[in-house]
Amino acid sequence: MIRLFLISALLGGLAFRGHAQPLTEWIGQLAALQTLQQTVEQGYATVAGGLQTIGDLRYGEYRLHAGWFGSLDTVKPVIDEDPRVQALRSRLATMITQLRTALDYWQRQSILSP
Numbered sequence: 001m002i003r004l005f006l007i008s009a010l011l012g013g014l015a016f017r018g019h020a021q022p023l024t025e026w027i028g029q030l031a032a033l034q035t036l037q038q039t040v041e042q043g044y045a046t047v048a049g050g051l052q053t054i055g056d057l058r059y060g061e062y063r064l065h066a067g068w069f070g071s072l073d074t075v076k077p078v079i080d081e082d083p084r085v086q087a088l089r090s091r092l093a094t095m096i097t098q099l100r101t102a103l104d105y106w107q108r109q110s111i112l113s114p
Contacts, residue, residue: 079085
């Protein structure tokens with residue numbers, strides 16, 4: 001029944017003539033599509049150039065900051081030899097040793113073990 005309905009619908013559709021587009025409309029649509037393609041290509045080129053500029057700026061900023069932060073690794077001898085800085089380093093080393101000892105102690109406690 002459904003097959004008969006589909007076949008009759010298809011054959012009935014063939015009986016009606018469709019509206020064919022004239023050749024001038026096709027040419028106009030083709031010209032519009034070519035204009036759209038050119039616009040899309042120009043937009044793509046603009047975006048690609050903008051992304052390249054952003055990348056260049058980012059890399060320049062990175063180099064600038066990397067150089068500055070890299071220079072912080074070097075301590076001036078005047079500061080390094082200051083007795084207050086040496087005392088701070090000694091206190092820091094003592095605190096690190098005490099914290100490691102406390103951590104080892106608490107890790108060995110059976111209450112914390114599963």
